[in-house]
Amino acid sequence: MIPRSESPTGRIAAVARKEIVDIFRDRRTMLVTLVTAIVAGPVLMLLVLNLIARQSDKVRELVLPVVGIERAPALQAFLERQQLTLKPAPKDFEAGIRSGEVDVVLEVDAGFADDVAQGRPGTVRLAYDRSRDRARAAIAEVEALLRAFNREWGRGRLLLRGIAPEVANPLNVESRDLATPQSSGALVLFLIAFYGLFASVMGGMAAALDTTAGERERMSLEPLLNTPVGPLELATGKWLAVSLLNATAVVLTLTGFYLALRFAPLPAVGIPFLFGPAEFGRFIVTLLPLILLMPAILLYVGCRGRTFKEAQSNLSVLLFAISLLPIIQMFLQRKDPAWLTWIPVSGQYALLSRALRGEALPWADLLQSYVVPALLTLVALSAVARLFSRESLLVGR
Amino acid sequence: MIVVDNLVKAFGRHHEVHAVDGVAFTAPDRSITGLLGPNGAGKTTLLRMLSTLVIPDRGSASIDGHDVVRERYSVRRRIGVLSDARGLYPRLTARENIRYYGALQGLAADALETRIDELIGALGIAAIADRRTQGFSQGERMKVAIARALVHDPQTILLDEPTNGLDIMSTRSLRSLLRDLRSSGKCLLFSSHVMQEVTALCDSIVILGHGKVLATGTAAELVAQSGESVLEDAFVRLLGSGEGLAA
Numbered sequence: 087m088i089p090r091s092e093s094p095t096g097r098i099a100a101v102a103r104k105e106i107v108d109i110f111r112d113r114r115t116m117l118v119t120l121v122t123a124i125v126a127g128p129v130l131m132l133l134v135l136n137l138i139a140r141q142s143d144k145v146r147e148l149v150l151p152v153v154g155i156e157r158a159p160a161l162q163a164f165l166e167r168q169q170l171t172l173k174p175a176p177k178d179f180e181a182g183i184r185s186g187e188v189d190v191v192l193e194v195d196a197g198f199a200d201d202v203a204q205g206r207p208g209t210v211r212l213a214y215d216r217s218r219d220r221a222r223a224a225i226a227e228v229e230a231l232l233r234a235f236n237r238e239w240g241r242g243r244l245l246l247r248g249i250a251p252e253v254a255n256p257l258n259v260e261s262r263d264l265a266t267p268q269s270s271g272a273l274v275l276f277l278i279a280f281y282g283l284f285a286s287v288m289g290g291m292a293a294a295l296d297t298t299a300g301e302r303e304r305m306s307l308e309p310l311l312n313t314p315v316g317p318l319e320l321a322t323g324k325w326l327a328v329s330l331l332n333a334t335a336v337v338l339t340l341t342g343f344y345l346a347l348r349f350a351p352l353p354a355v356g357i358p359f360l361f362g363p364a365e366f367g368r369f370i371v372t373l374l375p376l377i378l379l380m381p382a383i384l385l386y387v388g389c390r391g392r393t394f395k396e397a398q399s400n401l402s403v404l405l406f407a408i409s410l411l412p413i414i415q416m417f418l419q420r421k422d423p424a425w426l427t428w429i430p431v432s433g434q435y436a437l438l439s440r441a442l443r444g445e446a447l448p449w450a451d452l453l454q455s456y457v458v459p460a461l462l463t464l465v466a467l468s469a470v471a472r473l474f475s476r477e478s479l480l481v482g483r
Numbered sequence: 484m485i486v487v488d489n490l491v492k493a494f495g496r497h498h499e500v501h502a503v504d505g506v507a508f509t510a511p512d513r514s515i516t517g518l519l520g521p522n523g524a525g526k527t528t529l530l531r532m533l534s535t536l537v538i539p540d541r542g543s544a545s546i547d548g549h550d551v552v553r554e555r556y557s558v559r560r561r562i563g564v565l566s567d568a569r570g571l572y573p574r575l576t577a578r579e580n581i582r583y584y585g586a587l588q589g590l591a592a593d594a595l596e597t598r599i600d601e602l603i604g605a606l607g608i609a610a611i612a613d614r615r616t617q618g619f620s621q622g623e624r625m626k627v628a629i630a631r632a633l634v635h636d637p638q639t640i641l642l643d644e645p646t647n648g649l650d651i652m653s654t655r656s657l658r659s660l661l662r663d664l665r666s667s668g669k670c671l672l673f674s675s676h677v678m679q680e681v682t683a684l685c686d687s688i689v690i691l692g693h694g695k696v697l698a699t700g701t702a703a704e705l706v707a708q709s710g711e712s713v714l715e716d717a718f719v720r721l722l723g724s725g726e727g728l729a730a
Contacts, residue, residue: 088598088636090560090589100586104575111574306570309628312534313587314559477537480568 097315101323102330105297109331115292119331123289123339127281128346131274148224151175153193158208161194164235183213189221190214190228278343278361279438280412282336282369283431286376287408289335290328291401294381297324298388298470299397308480317474321385321467328381336377340369361442368441371452372434375459379430382466389473411435427451430459484670485510485533485639489542492528498540502528504694505542510672510687512638515665517685518674521722525694526674527567530643533672534564546639560588563637565645569628573617577608580616581631588635595634602630606660622653629660640664642673646680658684678715690721697721 110116149171155162165172175191182188195201195209202208210232214225241251301307310320347361387404391397412435415426427433433455441447473479487510492503503525510516518526531537533544535555543550549557571580578599585595603612606626611619616627625645633640642661646654661671661684675681681688682702690697690705698705698721702714709717 088594089591090635091591092560092589096589097587100583104572104579104583104586107579108572108574301570304570304573305568306572308536308566308568309564309570309584309631310587311536312559312562312564312566312632313584314556314589315587316556477531480531480536 092314094316094319097319098323098326101315101320102326105293105324105327106330108297109293109327112293112296115296118292119289119335120338123285123335124342127277127285127339128342130281131277131343132346134274134277148227149173150228151179151188151191153179153191154196154198155192155194157194157196157198158202158210160239161210161235164238165231168231168234170231180213183215186215186218186220189218189224192228192232276412276439279435279442281339281343282373282438283376283412283435284409285336285339286332286373286434287380287405287431289377290332290381291384291405293331294324294328294384295388295391295394295397295401297328298385299391299394300388302389302391302479303393311474311480316471318468318471320474321470324385325381325467325470328385329378332377332381336370336373340366365441368447369438372437372441372447372455375456375463376430376434379459379463379466382463382470385470386466386473389470389479427455428458430462433458484512485516485544485546485672487529487533487542487544490529490532490539490544491541492525492532492537492539501694503532503539506691506694506696507542508689508696508699510670512670513665513668514686515661515671515673515684517681517688518672518691519676519678519681519688519718520674520691521676524676524691526676526691527643529691530564530566530641530672530674534562534566534641535559560635561638563632563635563640565625565629565632565640565642567643567647569624571616571619571624571627574615576613576615577619577623577627577630578603578612580627581634584631585634590635598634598636599630602633605663606630607656621648622650625649625653625657629657633664637669639670640672642671644675645673646675646677678718682714690718692722 150165151174152172153175155172162172175188175193176182179188179191183191191213193211193213195211198208198210212225212228212232214221216222216225237255240254244251244254301310315323344361344363344366383404384401387401388397391400408431411431415432415435426436437447437451437455487506487508490503490506491501494500494502506525506529508516518529520526528537532539533546533551535551535558538552543552545551546558546561549561551558571577572583575583581599581602582595585598590598603609606629608623608626608630611623616624619627625648629645645657645661649657661673665671665686673685685702687699687701688705689699698708700708705721706712706714706717709720711717711720
């Protein structure tokens with residue numbers, strides 16, 4: 087007689103071990119899960135950051151193509167004093183603007199000197215294409231400089247006539263920008279939170295389907311159920327394996343962001359938002375309930391599918407709904423209501439945003455966000471176990 | 484030993500499909516019992532009830548005295564099943580496939596490895612043992628599936644149409660394996676719709692038709708009972724029609 091143990095934990099461990107080997111040998115799943123996790127997010131973020139940087143660089147190092155600037159020497163001197171580099175515009179500058187090569191061109195009217203000499207307003211023209219996002223900053227900058235020049239010139243004339251310039255400027259506008267450095271890079275912040283969530287929701291998908299619907303499709307479920315492994319043991323073992331993969335995907339995604347923010351030659355965008363080791367840890371702690379909940383739900387959906395394909399199409403609806411939540415939240419923009427922390431995905435997203443804004447994560451809020459996912463995990467796992475013990479699972483109905 | 488007593492199982496919304504309808508027989512140790520019947524006779528459902536996956540509506544069955552409903556987990560520890568579904572894990576090697584089932588049966592690591600080597604030797608699959616099972620031939624798959632069904636050295640072995648899709652060489656080696664198991668004292672129950680298969684191998688035969696036992700006995704007894712001279716004619720006569728003739 088061969089010596090045997092009857093320990094349920096031994097069987098759960100056997101299932102988990104086998105599934106982990108199986109998952110990590112599935113090259114397609116690993117490629118999709120891990121490459122998208124570690125590469126896609128950071129690459130997207132770098133693109134966004136570079137776009138932001140290019141916009142702000144444009145303002146700083148503005149080269150302004152000009153036509154006939156020698157007709158307005160005072161304006162030329164003023165603009166050069168403002169660190170603008172002036173250069174003659176090409177002849178066909180309108181085509182250049184249309185094609186996006188040139189952002190904005192300043193043209194001084196041929197009759198400018200005469201008009202000014204006779205006390206009439208001198209005419210300058212700005213040519214630009216306002217529909218181009220990239221050009222907007224440059225346009226605004228040049229417009230603001232022209233307004234400033236206009237004001238300065240007017241002040242001089244009023245002073246010459248013995249009138250205080252304030253007479254012509256009854257309104258004094260002062261603006262205060264209350265954005266902190268962390269709260270400004272909102273888009274980048276959203277990207278990191280969204281990708282972290284995305285990884286914890288999607289990380290285990292392919293593996294969960296393969297180990298349930300795939301098991302049915304391969305006809306390996308019936309022989310498996312002929313062994314002494316109980317349905318709940320089977321569900322638990324598979325869940326542990328998929329959760330491990332899911333956690334790996336989340337850690338890799340966040341590592342990708344961390345490395346990109348730390349070591350990539352990032353442009354100086356002026357948004358030194360926080361994503362250091364502390365935030366990394368807060369992210370993991372916040373995402374933990376989802377990392378454990380999603381595999382259970384994915385296993386349940388997978389079990390209901392007779393084939394991988396069928397399970398996949400059932401899943402897409404669920405995933406669409408889930409991925410919509412944070413986007414809706416982002417567009418709501420108002421302060422998050424307190425009950426939001428209770429809701430899976432939404433709660434995690436709210437906490438992630440707070441962590442990124444540099445706020446502390448109170449334990450009470452964190453625990454609150456654990457309650458519902460923990461309960462749902464248990465419900466989903468026992469539902470998976472119930473499916474495994476159903477006769478109809480074998481007959482294919 | 485398998486004791487089946489008046490098992491009944493019906494499927495369908497109103498239980499209108501009587502898959503197994505009052506089946507009773509006994510399969511002793513040190514013996515190969517054949518379940519012979521045309522497609523749809525209820526062989527697979529009967530075997531699934533014995534292997535505890537399907538719960539009977541009425542009646543009872545036991546394996547070495549363990550009830551298949553009340554003591555399903557002790558039954559699962561005592562039986563080896565080669566079911567109709569014999570999917571392997573394509574990304575695991577043959578050895579890993581077998582090892583997984585051994586671990587689920589609770590075999591300790593050392594004993595398990597010894598046992599796996601023993602089975603690999605007996606089945607003659609040493610050359611493919613450490614290859615992933617993706618791309619294995621039908622015969623190779625069947626051998627791995629048998630090895631994992633036998634990994635815990637079960638006393639009772641249930642086989643559902645084991646020779647389906649096998650070539651002559653594989654069929655012959657399977658037969659000699661089953662005979663070896665019989666001489667070591669095992670109880671084997673094996674279903675087939677192939678007459679020659681059953682006459683070549685079985686000590687006693689249970690003929691199933693429409694979920695009922697039509698006759699039991701050795702091949703010679705069945706021929707005598709029916710008044711025909713060949714088992715095939717006896718089989719057709721017992722079924723009461725020409726349906727489901729053996730391939």
